[in-house]
Amino acid sequence: MAAPVKSKVDGAAGAVQNLTIGKAINLALRSAMEADDKVIILGEDVGKLGGVFRITDGLQKDFGEQRVLDTPLAESGIIGTAVGLAVRGFRPVCEIQFEGFIFPGFDQIVSQVAKLHYRTQGRVKVPIVIRVPFGGGIGAVEHHSESPESLFAHVAGLKVVSCSNAVDAYWMTRQAIESDDPVLLFEPKRLYHSGNLRTEVDTTAKPDPLHVSRVVRPGDAATLVAYGPSVKVCLDAATAAQEEGTSLEVIDLRTLSPLDLNPVFESVRRTGRLIAVSEAPSESSLTSEIAMRVQQECFYSLEAPVLRVTGFDTPYPPAKLEEDYLPDLDRVLHTVDRSLAW
């Protein structure tokens, strides 16, 4: 075992630090590992390299090779052994290098991670966190830019969350690790190191619960709901719309399973209009579920059908075309106009 390390969490920097999303997750992992020596990290290249996105930077150096495991190159192995480690009482945090490589582990996630607790009537807890960098906009080759979160939200027994800012990145990571349920954390990879998203993160402030949605910008003309990287797109769109005198409400979904749509229902009852925004293809996706539930709950409040701005129902295109594929400010505003014209 590694020698105890001097805490860097509540060190000279104090409880409030100015962090990018990537650094916030790194700090959260460090804090969780200091708080509980059963927390271990498994993944490809997470040790010496610090992960391909450097999210686990410095952790192996401080906690040792038995707490930060550079694993063989096998996603089913990462998830499958994490299940056994969890049964043994560990709290494994698995890093999947890119969302497009999660599928070798899909069997273990669906067949074991999601079902062990149910199968054993609660005897086996599976407190596993699976960190998944997701989404596009980084000019990458195939399999490095997708948004498969709906596939996991569809699986009973899993919990799925996504952060859009550094404060949530820190606390969601901490809370996911503390949860006795398996949690998939979809991290907006293109925002990891965005300097303009640096936020003051107070590691002593009481956070929101993990599975709640939140209004991040109030408005009254129409409601935008998004998660992960699309939240920033919606906020930018709301800023632009405001300049034209249109006040848009923006909701950060945060939790994808279980969905917390109560803030959305409340908002739609006020605005009468909803546009759901996501990089994922639209068919049978989270945006489909949101639209279905909103029409069920807010039937008499709707002034227009629920609309959405999503990726297309195609494989992710070559990156030279991704600007067309990804929801952007213009497509969002165009859809807002369509809604308002109803």
Added chain:
Amino acid sequence: MSSPEQWTHPEPGAGPAATAAEPTPEQVIAGLRATTEGGADLTQLLTPEGERVASARFDPYVTDIDAEALRNLYRDMVLVRRADRESNAMQRQGQLGIWVPLLGQEAAQIGSGRALRPSDMAFPSYREHGVAWTRGVDFRELIGIFRCSDHGGWDFQHHGFHPYTIVIGNQVLNATGYAMGQKFEGKVGDDNGEATIVYFGDGATSQGDVHEGFVWSAVYDAPVVFFCQNNQWAISEPTERQSRLPLYQRARGYGFPGIRVDGNDVLACLAVTRWALDECRHGNGPVLIEAFTYRMDAHTTTDDPTRYRLSDELEEWKLKDPIERVRAHLARGGGADQEFFDKIDAEADSFAAELRDFVFNMPDPPPERIFENVYAEPSPVLEAQRREYLSYLEGFAGSEH
């Protein structure tokens, strides 16, 4: 690590796929595959005729097995077989949705299961009712799976017996992770070390998860015994559909020892598993054991083996019965008399009767069970679904719904 010299070197082209012996001309004429002989590397302590074979390497692992211990192993196997046959019959009578027979594999399961200590953990697939028995999990605790009234909810920690895993090969990785945990916690390194054993079949060896389990366990020196019951058939597919090489020889490619044991010899299974667990306890794991055995019945009660295998093969294997050889050995050596055998048969009868009575009286689970324990921490969405459905059901209260 074990010395590489002890390991078996594969000799490509030494024999037909997945076997260690060329079929004799008679076998070819009979249409038999060469699966009835385990080959020169087979570890055996008790012949099918019940003769004790000396083994310098493995005798030291069964010095404590006197006549009484052997009688206990005999009793284990008879009771487990009787419960297996009763369950098979209960499926035919509509009391069970399905049954997964272990007939013919009693020695592999009892021998390996009795090698375990309470501090060890066993990861079964779905046919390990015999191993379950050795871990104190009663048939009544696992029959709900096959009655389709639960998915198996025994206290896995208390018994050191993980839930059944139905997806082929998944548990091999899970067991590897568990064993990594034992190692990380510093529970290996001497005689008191802990170990994990994981059960899977010949078909599972084709799964990526099993390959990954071999890779991971080797990389992390995980204290895990891979116990492959090669029962020659993966439903309708013979072993040569899974491998060109005898399965135990695969271990060499991963860098750990592999050994083939007579899976119908309870004494050899006990000795070899004790040795393998010892290797793991001392930090020299992993080890692959291939228990060379035969699935005497169908894959499950939905299967029809007559469509794909020859009765001659079955007849050959009947001569290797795991229970008969112990009985012969005991009887011949004065280790047991007719009175003992009758007593065990009577116990098996009442054991089966109790099981039958239990199954026939098993209540169906209440509808709210559907919604229970999906999560450790409740999900509001699911709670709403549960409330809605239960109130819907209440609308039928008092009616003949």
